[in-house]
């Protein structure tokens with residue numbers, strides 16, 4: 642049984658000071674990291690609890706919404722102004738996990754949760770993400786849920802956060818603090834494809850703490866939708882999901898964002914599909930042709946080839962709902 646010391650951070654400064662020490666991991670709601678520690682997918686000699694580090698504030702103003710990383714998924718999903726003005730955010734949050742998990746799980750923890758690849762989570766399996774160089778059994782084994790974009794020979798795992806996919810379509814940004822500095826990153830900049838270093842899911846370093854998420858107020862937010870296809874209607878991760886946001890002017894799509902979930906180690910922007918749709922009329926025909934471009938650059942494995950049909954269908958449905 643893994644053992645670790647535990648400390649509750651009294652504020653953000655205290656959290657990042659403690660987080661800068663070797664072997665320290667943050668714990669927020671604990672809904673993911675405790676399982677990972679138990680199954681020895683991650684190791685930590687010390688946990689710093691974030692639950693008292695800062696108030697779970699959510700502020701909405703003319704520029705956009707600033708959401709504390711320490712707010713729970715439920716607090717954010719229930720926030721009236723957020724739900725009204727960024728309905729896709731609420732839809733993505735409510736499509737994830739269960740009511741019980743959402744009561745505990747935080748926004749920062751959701752964005753930093755680890756992959757659901759069985760080989761990563763199974764204590765007895767090799768996995769390049771948890772033990773670099775040990776191999777990737779998913780390529781030859783069970784990979785129904787795995788990547789069709791951006792994978793490498795070392796890892797085909799996907800990132801599981803629904804929220805990250807919605808934020809990618811809404812141009813969300815995160816503020817990261819550590820003991821030395823603060824910086825702001827676009828949501829897509831925090832994740833990385835596996836390449837030769839599948840053990841690194843994100844561009845964040847040891848001790849980096851997400852303090853808040855900012856969602857700008859843009860014309861895209863008003864016409865948006867989140868569609869998630871999964872094996873059962875709740876308590877299940879995406880096989881393929883799509884966050885679509887459209888801005889329509891003079892009967893034409895003036896701007897569009899299409900982000901896919903369940904298909905890559907990061908929220909995957911379907912840029913060829915977006916480029917196709919810009920400047921066209923928002924019709925069933927243009928949505929179909931746009932969806933077909935959603936698989937540009939995809940490389941399926943035998944067990945997840947069905948995603949090549951699913952991706953265009955999910956994009957089309959998300960665009961129809963967003964319109």
Ligand SMILES: Cc1cc2nc3c(=O)[nH]c(=O)nc-3n(C[C@H](O)[C@H](O)[C@H](O)COP(=O)(O)OP(=O)(O)OC[C@H]3O[C@@H](n4cnc5c(N)ncnc54)[C@H](O)[C@@H]3O)c2cc1C
Nearest residue numbers: 669670671672673674737738746747749750751753803851
């Ligand atoms: C049965 C089940 C089904 C689920 N289904 C879904 C789903 O469909 N969609 C979905 O999106 N999620 C799903 N989840 C995952 C769930 O959303 C995450 O477990 C949860 O959001 C993690 O948040 P937490 O606060 O509990 O994080 P923790 O478990 O406390 O931490 C998770 C990771 O984030 C790090 N961390 C936490 N806060 C911060 C921060 N502020 N800055 C930097 N690092 C931080 C921790 O160090 C740790 O590495 C499911 C979970 C379960 C158990």
